[in-house]
Amino acid sequence: MSDPQQKSFKKYIPNPEGLNLELHLKAVETGLLHIQRCLSCDKARQPPRYYCSACFSSEYEFVPVSGEGFMYSFAINHFTVDRAWLRNAEPEDVNLGDPVLVSVEPRGEEFAFIWVDKI
Ligand SMILES: [Zn+2]
Secondary structure (H helix, E strand, O other), X not given: OOOHHHOOOOOOOOOOOHXXXXXXXXXXXXXXXXXXXXXXXXXXXXXXXXXXXXXXOXXXXXXXXXXXXXXXXXXXXXXXXXXXXXXXXXXXXXXXXXXXXXXXXXXXXXXXXXXXXXX
């Protein structure tokens, strides 16, 4: 009889595609969070999109950012197998406006977890 405590569970690793793949490749390559920026008007945008919402340009680049910021919004998923990206805090302890630090944890060649830590 096998011991249930001995089971090892593999964490699900998504396979990002398109612009999300570009974002994750930058994170894996550098270990830093990147944000997409329009090369025409300089507007930053997240999540990444093919066209700028300000000037409709399709020219963009991904630029590294510090990861420091504030909790702008969040949702609690009650039916997930993964705690998503909030780390070192329980969802009920998070409030809009709380200072946070976003960091990346490369997993594989094409994906990185993007973690949010309440600071
Ligand atoms: Zn633009």
